[in-house]
Amino acid sequence: MSTGVPEPVRIRLPWSDADLRRVKSGDRVLLTGIIYGARDAAHKRMVEALDRGEALPIDVKGQTIYFVGPTPPKPGEVIGSAGPTTASRMDRYTPRLLELGLKAMIGKGYRTRPVIDAMARHGAIYMAAIGGLGAKISKTIRSAEAIAYQDLGTEAIWRFEVEDFPAVVVYDLHGGDLYTQNQAAYATLQP
């Protein structure tokens, strides 16, 4: 990373209340511990299970979900390319998981207002990984296992053991919004 931005904050997962409160919009973080991977199809299936009154295949309480669908690993590799996918496609499902105690999400791009409000209500944060950084991010994943919905292939629920996984805090617990704040700082033209 270049100079001119503060050094990243190292976080050990699962999140402690103190760490969740400590990180602010614009902070770069390096996450170490367990994160779960899930994207469109897995989210749909999880919420359908909840609608039927069934339990989820993972306990999301206190956990971090990464919106990702990796490429297949080459022989001898843990995982293939594994960058973030667009988070707003999960917005329809996210509030249900927040109700169950999900504390953090990693994706890319904006979240919609109802999700931002639900995060505030439930004390959860949203981070962005750099979109298109799939090769670099794959090197921070020490182990990867499709632990549920394996029939969905890349869209299964994954359990990743990560070390120094890089992300930037977008929506923090204090009303901060990285995208809005930083874009306004450089905007000299409105369409």
Next chain:
Amino acid sequence: MREIHVDRITQAVRDMVMDACVNLGPDMVRALDRARQTEKSPLGLAVLDEIVENAELARAERIPMCQDTGTAVFFVDVGQDVHIVGGLLADAINEGVRRGYRDGYLRASIVGDPFKRVNTKDNTPAVIHADIVAGDRIRIAFTAKGAGSENMGRLQMLKPSDGKEGVTKFVLETIKLAGPNACPPLVVGVGIGGSFDKVASLAKHAIMRDVGTPSHDPDVAAYERELLEKANQLGLGPQGMGGTTTALAIHVETYPCHVASLPVAVNIQCHANRHREVVL
């Protein structure tokens, strides 16, 4: 008449697909280097550095630079003096995609039906646009088109009275709405003119052009520069995290249109701008 066997097409497509996904082209490498010289936001610059490092790692270890290895989109110019033998052109291209995505450990991202949504497991079928042109060669241009950026494209049938001002506003609004979802810094393809279908195709054609190559038409080239300057004043910056590099290039393609119409389409390409072409 010159003959080309479909096996040659399949082989060329396989090789092109595999290379494009791990090897960011020299046009993009140059454009990102230039952006690193001019980006004003420290965080934006840090993001650009990460993107360049990622591209270098992808090339060195042959890991896809992005996990979304895309819809396989092809523009094929078939010379009318060439005869394809051994099978069908579309089958040959799809077989190349099948082998390339398998042999390159690329992600299968295509569902066979938009409502049933069951993955076809080999990234086929490709999207293939074919034109008959002069000559006895086949030119195949390919892009691995990621959905994060593709989803943020827009098309509108403007009124002729909206004019250039209306087109500019539409393009800038589209870029602004796309924001971080489309993974800036972007390459933006703008189609203007033609019909509803033609304008979308123009916009897609525009993103296939080598970054840094202006339009042949000096007026259009000047408009491309104007749009780029304005896009970079929007403040989105790399990954929408603020900055002065929102787009690396804006490519405009125009076509004659009806007296009553001013169609405009914007197709957005992310910084993982994977495109290749081969001539057989």
